[in-house]
Amino acid sequence: QSVLTQPPSASGTPGQRVTISCSGSSSNIGSNTVNWYQRLPGTAPKLLIFDSKQRPSGVPDRFSGSKSGSSASLAISGLQSEDEADYYCGAWDDSLHAYVFGSGTKVTVL
Amino acid sequence: QLQLQESGPGLVKPSETLSLTCTVSGGSISTTTYHWAWIRQPPGKGLQWIGSISYYGSTYYNPSLNSRVTISADTSKNLFSLRLSSVTAADTAVYYCARHIVAVSDFDHWGQGTLATVSS
Numbered sequence: 699q700s701v702l703t704q705p706p707s708a709s710g711t712p713g714q715r716v717t718i719s720c721s722g723s724s725s726n727i728g729s730n731t732v733n734w735y736q737r738l739p740g741t742a743p744k745l746l747i748f749d750s751k752q753r754p755s756g757v758p759d760r761f762s763g764s765k766s767g768s769s770a771s772l773a774i775s776g777l778q779s780e781d782e783a784d785y786y787c788g789a790w791d792d793s794l795h796a797y798v799f800g801s802g803t804k805v806t807v808l
Numbered sequence: 809q810l811q812l813q814e815s816g817p818g819l820v821k822p823s824e825t826l827s828l829t830c831t832v833s834g835g836s837i838s839t840t841t842y843h844w845a846w847i848r849q850p851p852g853k854g855l856q857w858i859g860s861i862s863y864y865g866s867t868y869y870n871p872s873l874n875s876r877v878t879i880s881a882d883t884s885k886n887l888f889s890l891r892l893s894s895v896t897a898a899d900t901a902v903y904y905c906a907r908h909i910v911a912v913s914d915f916d917h918w919g920q921g922t923l924a925t926v927s928s
Binding site: 700730731733735741742743744745748749752754786788789790794795796797798799800801802 | 909
């Protein structure tokens, strides 16, 4: 199983706010920055959030990241149909000496 | 604009070696700021970081794959490669190459991915 734990699914209606959690430990999220990736159907993953809460150029400000202790969250406000995708968190793990990903959360727009 | 493109055989026999290449355009791999990584996603499963290589050629791998993985780079051709030995069906996956920003440990540019199937 994945080192970082995410809920398998999340959903909301257009315009709603959806939050995805990512739970880790002191060796990964607790001591390193968290990144979030969006994978739209049939496409490669895209960096959505880096350094726990920074957005790359071109990413809408509807997407926001936060981190507290060994957990992190991705929030999507004003949910849109094009946000329907798989979302993955990731972080470096100092104990495993490896970059680890979460199991992924499928977001459905109802 | 930076682009990465994976290439290689789509079918590999069990116990053989999987070899993939990532050709980088729109930017040089010979920079100290970035490392270059391989990541895979088996069907129906999550993402797994395989390993990364720096401009200087130093490599670091996922310990779970360490004994079977080799990543190398050819700066003259602006590409880097993956070799995974002794493959089994469990190695069937979409393989992505990506640019790795070590400072914040993220992957900010990805190739489109290539499916490698292990089957006799």
